[in-house]
Amino acid sequence: MSTRRIPLLITATLAVVALTGCTGSAFDAAARLVGLDPVQVDAISATEGSLTGGETVSITGVGLSDVTAIEVGGSDAQLLTQSNDTVTFAVPHSETYVNGETVTVAVEDSLGAAAEFDYTYRTLTAVDRQLEYAFAHWDSYNTVYFGDFNAWGGDCQNFVSQTLVARGWAVTDEWFNDAQEDWAPAFVHVPSFDEWLAEHPEYGAVRMGIESIDQVKIGDVVLFDWEGDGSLDHAQVVSGVETVDGKTEVYMVGHNLDSTYRSITDALASQGHENAQVVFWGIP
Structure with a gap:
């Protein structure tokens, strides 16, 4: 955190302001007029947190x-709460979802940046692992393990399923992809995935329509029916809300x-x- 130097003229100005009885918010206003930042930042409660x-x-x-x-970055x-001596805020998700990335926390007032801290994003949760994988492979297909299904109509559901594996979902006899030998339709085909997930409430996933968009969160799955004919065509993973x-x-x-x-x-x-x-699938 840098300290702003106050020229002699500014010091004298502030002294006059103080001697004339200008205190509190009026003093702060005068300080701002001559370029002195009254905001003093002492500490931040956390310097690292999850990717999401x-x-x-x-x-x-x-x-x-x-x-x-x-x-943040x-x-x-x-901003959640604010007083003279404390301000709390909710950390936004990492823009890149890269483990170990250090960004700047800039505390700003009407003059600009009053203080800066370092903050490091870490892979700490299941959703962190899911999004870290998604951002590592959105344009770098993991073909060795999962192949590329674009030649069969699209790789979108294959990719969504991969991110769920990274999140910690275990493959089963009904949901798997061994690209070297075989795969299950539910892993690579959008309508089959939708039907399979609906048949397995043990995953705790909740199927929602567009009217529930305010309940959607990072890591959830989005399915599209492009024609509106009842046949699902496309799948993606929520990266930001x-x-x-x-x-x-x-x-x-x-x-x-x-x-991305x-x-x-x-x-x-x-x-x-x-x-x-x-259609949204809310993943717990």
Whole structure:
């Protein structure tokens, strides 16, 4: 954290302000006028956390009611509570989902960055492992173990299933892919996966429609019926969720179109998808 130097003229100005009885918020306003930052940051409660974020982190110091924003790795963090000596925020997910990546936590006020800390993302949870795998292989197909099903109509469900294996799901006689020998339809075929998961409530997955989009979370599965004819065509994994002005937007990582943050809005707006339907599988 850097300390701003105060020229002699500014020091004299502040002294006059103090002698004339200008204190508290008025003093802060005068300090800002001459370039002095009244926000003092002493400590941060955590310097690392999971790739998918969500942890509540506290920052302590003085004048923190003047904090206007906190950014983690360039992404806006949600401010949860704020007082003169403490501000808490929810850590956003890693943008790259790379284990060990260190980013900057920037504490900002109306003047800009008042303090900076390092924060490191770690692979700590099952969903972390799922997204770490997804971002490692969205454009680098893991063909040695799982093959490439684009020649048979698309690799999207094959990829989604791979991420669930990385998450910790065990293969079964009904759900597996040994690309060197054989595979089960439920592993590589979207409608078969949907039917198989519905038949196995022991996984705890919950099937939802577009009306439940505000319940969707990172690591969930998105299935599309592009024609709206009741036949599912495409699958992706949720890589990000944000709410702006009360509207939830979901972003996806997957194959066909190979991408990391494709929005549902853009997908549904694509030519020929005017009648498309969406199904979410919420994964516990």
